[in-house]
Amino acid sequence: MSTYVQDFADGSMAQKDLLGGKGANLAEMTRLGLPVPPGFTITTDACRYYLRTGKVPTDLRVEVTQAIRRLEDTMNRRLGDFHEPLLVSVRSGAKFSMPGMMETVLNIGLNDASVQGLAEQAGDERFAWDSYRRLVQMFGKTVLGIEGDVFAEELDAAKAAAGAASDTDLDADALRALTVRFKEIVREQTGRDFPQHPREQLDLAIVAVLESWNTERARLYRRRERIPHDIGTAVNVCTMVFGNLGDRSGTGVAFTRDPATGQPGDYGDYLRNAQGEDVVAGIRNTLPLAALEEVDPDVYNELRGVMRRLEMHYRDLCDVEFTVEEGKLWMLQTRVGKRTAPAAFRIAAELEAEHLITLDEALMRVSGDQLSQLMFPQFDRKAAAKATLLTRAMAASPGAAVGRCVFDSQTAHDWAERGEDVILVRRETNPDDLQGMIAAVGVLTARGGKTSHAAVVARGMGLTCVVGAEALDVDPAARRMTVDTASGVVEVVEGDVVAIDGATGEVFLGAVPVVPSPVTTYLTDGVDAALADAGEGDAAESLQALVLAVDRLLRHADEARRLRVKANADTGEDAHRARALGAEGIGLARTEHMFLGERRVLVERIILARDDAERDAALAELLPLQRQDFTELLQEMDGLTSTIRLIDPPLHEFLPDLTELSVRVALAEERGESSPEHSHDLEVLAAVRRMHEANPMLGLRGVRLGLVVPGLFGLQIRAVCEAWADLRAKGKDPRPEIMVPLVASVMELHLVRDVATAIMAEVSAERGAACEIPVGVMIELPRAALTAERIAEAADFFSFGTNDLTQTTWGFSRDDVEGAFFAQYTANGVLTVSPFESLDLRGVGRLVDIAVTDARAVKPDLPIGVCGEHGGDPESIHFFHSVGLDYVSCSPFRVPVARLEAGRAAISAVGHSDSR
């Protein structure tokens, strides 16, 4: 039995591990009786042997000989024959697609003798020499490692000499001369002759493909895509068919539906009198597929039939490569085709409507990432191509925003008030920029990564954001920025219009037209509103089909999912938006913002208080403000739970920056100033120094702060209780929950619970209503996860704070490391994706798993959710489903994404997963 070689006729698409993707699909088409040129696949076993030993298995040579003999018999041609030569192609084909990573050689079998045979056989000398020069060129480059430009320059020289516009204009003599010249190049560059023996050509080409598995770029690609290094590639050896045999020949690629829009109907490109690589190389302009109908209606009809057959068989969009040799159709490749986000939804929904797949399968064909792409408005790409590109930076939060540049928050606010669209441009943002971010239509920063403050806040707000645009030299004092572009330094001043694309990271000077998203209209206002919004004409039909597809699949996801989806929302406005997008409660309401803005004065008073009375007075002033905040939130979420997190950041974050203040004080002293402001500065500086922390992320924050500053948590808990009582008195159904942040030990939770229990008893007595609000804990430190069994006994619920949990598990703060080394870590393959974006399953995920298992062991009904950013990340959601969480909570704009992915997770968990 053959071990290392399998004929196309003997395999099937189930054998991707052994035959690679291309080989398995060629076998499948052969099995279906489709016109595939005969050939065979050298299996991945052979490659793995080669990777282990550095040698081709001895048996392989024999098996290749036998397979070639079978080919020769089938085709009635012989390798290297002077009259009836057999020519073959050698192509790589791994299990996972690695586009452009590996090697292909065509026309193997040609030499100085068989080129004559080919000419004779085809009746076309020009074609024969064209094929031969292609072989020498490709072989030289791919197998012998000669720089491709050397051949390209020679080809250009030949065209110039002949006055030829295209290589098809070169005649047989010119091509013969070129072939001779190419062979000279081979001798010059490698010190040896171009191998004349066809079997030597074949063996060298096979080894070249095997070698190409381990090139540096291939290894890097696999490291990034997390494709194992040891699976190896298959090698496909296929009888050559020729699209370059004159005008009744040609080659093309086609799709069974439009991969851009999903619209049904064939779609593709065709190039007459050409071999496959010409289409890819874009040497000549291709024709639309429909042109083939005019050229050769029979072939066209046969191709359409093949494609219908393939779509039925694969039950999905397929793409194909084909060649027409003198009116005869040959299929060279097929696979399930890549598609855009709208196409994915439309194709999945329509295949289901055509009863080709089930609804579960349809849902598995789309993804949350695709849905999120559909939710954002986008620039008109044609217009964008013509606009002035200033720079391309990191795409941090999608959308397309156009507005006037402003360089500070106050101006953003003021201009927005008078109705201007503004883009807030900063070196980097901090919590004080919140007002400006709320006012802006987009945010652009010169520094920071995908999880910088700007990026995180913008994603939470659904605000378009581009970060880390290092080409920008932002000068807020001068209210301008300069950009060093390819065409010189451009200055952009306050009020100039820029356009930023949060999906591509592009920054344009001037306005670019924006296309709105009907999917977002659908998600917030329903199907009818979205259909009405789509407008008229062809494009409208496409958009309407998309809306219906999204509706069908999202409704199915909602029915299928077990995970509930809540939103992270801090204000009534956020809560309202979240609910419109389908949130089933608030999983995280941060209370920090309630200490910002004008309320900073009160925080300063709390910090500077000389005694309990002063501090209590400041806290008492905060109480009605907090109560009002909570009342708004709970009112919006009437009937649904709202998890309110007690204040988390260190108090000194609400004080001025140490360095800035030190400089101001030093300068004031240098100048001999003695104003009341200076005295105040001195007092504040003393406090800032006293409270300064080397690592605030690991400092006096969260529950520690609550236990050290008397009355702080008490104020917040009382505000929650009173808001609850006020709404209950109005006949509402408020459902607050209190969440304690940064717990490391169950003792901390006990102490906060004691405070909460006492306050609830007080409020119950004051209001005559039994105030019993659940008190739970944010699991965001490794120790909390590791001691979950004990913490669970004292907690009414758990919510994983996976952002902080990631920071401490990895020991890096996202503020500090993203810019400093994430780029490097991605380049060298340590990270494929930021663990702040997609949950690190091996490390952080293991902690989550430990905590859930241990907590449920003592309290099987403990509600457990997640409220870190990962709650809206597709891959992470599947994990959260699998470990048995009850809900995920994410930013309002991610709610539909989370709903979709939660549905997919539920389906894939019960085994309806697509095999792709």
Next chain:
Amino acid sequence: MSTYVQDFADGSMAQKDLLGGKGANLAEMTRLGLPVPPGFTITTDACRYYLRTGKVPTDLRVEVTQAIRRLEDTMNRRLGDFHEPLLVSVRSGAKFSMPGMMETVLNIGLNDASVQGLAEQAGDERFAWDSYRRLVQMFGKTVLGIEGDVFAEELDAAKAAAGAASDTDLDADALRALTVRFKEIVREQTGRDFPQHPREQLDLAIVAVLESWNTERARLYRRRERIPHDIGTAVNVCTMVFGNLGDRSGTGVAFTRDPATGQPGDYGDYLRNAQGEDVVAGIRNTLPLAALEEVDPDVYNELRGVMRRLEMHYRDLCDVEFTVEEGKLWMLQTRVGKRTAPAAFRIAAELEAEHLITLDEALMRVSGDQLSQLMFPQFDRKAAAKATLLTRAMAASPGAAVGRCVFDSQTAHDWAERGEDVILVRRETNPDDLQGMIAAVGVLTARGGKTSHAAVVARGMGLTCVVGAEALDVDPAARRMTVDTASGVVEVVEGDVVAIDGATGEVFLGAVPVVPSPVTTYLTDGVDAALADAGEGDAAESLQALVLAVDRLLRHADEARRLRVKANADTGEDAHRARALGAEGIGLARTEHMFLGERRVLVERIILARDDAERDAALAELLPLQRQDFTELLQEMDGLTSTIRLIDPPLHEFLPDLTELSVRVALAEERGESSPEHSHDLEVLAAVRRMHEANPMLGLRGVRLGLVVPGLFGLQIRAVCEAWADLRAKGKDPRPEIMVPLVASVMELHLVRDVATAIMAEVSAERGAACEIPVGVMIELPRAALTAERIAEAADFFSFGTNDLTQTTWGFSRDDVEGAFFAQYTANGVLTVSPFESLDLRGVGRLVDIAVTDARAVKPDLPIGVCGEHGGDPESIHFFHSVGLDYVSCSPFRVPVARLEAGRAAISAVGHSDSR
């Protein structure tokens, strides 16, 4: 069968769970036939019932009645009898000693009637009234909750009225009047009469003892000592015997050996004509035990016999409480006695020499903490008592240091150079103070906790250190400090002599005489040197016995232990010291110090380098310096392994402070300066700003730094390899290992290994010797522990960095939180000990366990050690033994401690543990 009550005659010392410590030992003495007054124990079952239900079990009343009846029969007396009254004491007694936490009532059974009977029976009216007034006083205070001062003032008034110096000078009439007055107090304070019914007295006293289990101070004590709240206390009811029946009566406490020195021979205090509480209260001066021999030789001999019997039986130092009633000895309590560190060693070694215990048992009777106390010189306590105490702060690193105050490192260095002993006084220290700390004999800081920089470095150096002395107002600019003491503000200027005690935290003004430690001489120079060092006379004999005891037990620990003990040492000098103290290698050599001092200039050049060439040049200049460092280290450790950790802290730590530099630059600009220094400052400031991190602990450090700064790790690895080659060439046996810090992902380790492998190959080629140095990883992030299985595959060894692992597992940095909230957290019971001092087994320990288990699953022989500070902590060492580590590494001065504890861990693991 009785459930809640057990007579002394029916129990044994094995029943501590049921009878408490005191009850079990009373039963044991009864069993041995020693003279214990009859009595019974109310079991902890009764207390647990009371704790659950708030009620005394119904059966208990009946059982107490029966037990009292038995007592009455045995004693032929009756509770409350007019002629022959039975009196009893009621004492608490839990399983674990809770000194001073709970209640005792004596003389129960006296009332207005039975006091006559007692007078009659004793033939001593004064005694009877004295006993009665004691009952009313104790009962009023303990059972009825009346402030004790109220009675004490009345007693003082009575003494004053009678012109009596002591309460023994009060006659019967005065005491009768006092009793009447005490009863009036009871009525005034509680609104009810003092209970006359003896059984009511007894029942109330029993409930008072049960209630005392749950007082706030008792709960707090248990929380701190980690004693469970639900075990409850027993209550001992014992026939009263009277030491206050005249001069042939008395009461005392005694030890079977001297608990201060361990010297054999009885030792104790005796008080004639007194009840037990008088000894404790210190109302009158006690006599030494030997005085009893003169007073009553028969009783004295009987007591000595009892004590010999007890020591034989308990096979350990016992302490006893006894009473002599008219020439008859009664034993009221015994237990294994507490002792000082020197006594512990001497007693254990001598009991073994007397063949009373085994060597294993002897080793289990001493601890590493005790050994470490013995290693430090101490102040002469008598002299210290007379010295001027400035303040008492945190004892951070033991020892007794006397020297002149200096307030900056340079002065410390300069004065030390000219031969002065100096104490470095700082607000807090940082790495720049290292030179000063090395020069000083002690360090005193106004801020910081037990793991502040000063404390950690001082412990590492074995340097006496007191920290967090907040009473000190340190003014380095003025070279002085002021201290607000009880007797006014004291100013201490540069050059004034102070004395600091690193074991007690005391700070004295002026010199205090110091007693050196012969144990340290023994550890470094051997037995003979230490014996010679001890001097002459009684004290010398004691010290010599101590040295011999330490030697015997430490040698046994070395034989018994499985854990190897290495040292953390950064320099040749450290390494030399470590080896002298028994270190079997270096487990952690930090390379940071090699970037300090004059070499900072090179670091600055690395950071400011405009291109690779500039950076490489700076690195090249560092190479010979590093090689020299490593050569010294490896030479000292010839034949033993030295684990060298690649540079860990972020590079910007070697640059000036952002705030200081910003102020300097701003002032220079304000003044219009334009010196070359200013230009340089500007350049450095830009770099400091660029590299500034919000949380450097979580920033660009460790392996991240090594992967981002080209050549940095390479320089260090090459220096290690070259140092190895140099020493090999000289015929030495250098054994370096390279440790990669802060690894979170196995990919990071792979990348560093690639660099190391290449450099080793280069050096092998250059030197013609196969350079193969193990490359291991520091497990100091939760993720490293959680993914240990993968990391193990690429590592030659693991070493746990438990300091950093604690920081990230708990999410707090020791720099920031100790001062801010550890005090609070200790007060409220969240922490009993800093997790930086003793490993947090539940959280950090679980990670260690996971990592060891997972790593050994794939690589059973992987060497695994620990090099955090916990490597020298006794409790932690037992854990490290139990999870199967190969070695611990600690600061040189902790090496003997670790050796001892590693021996104890090995013994206790195989079950030779003492039951105490």
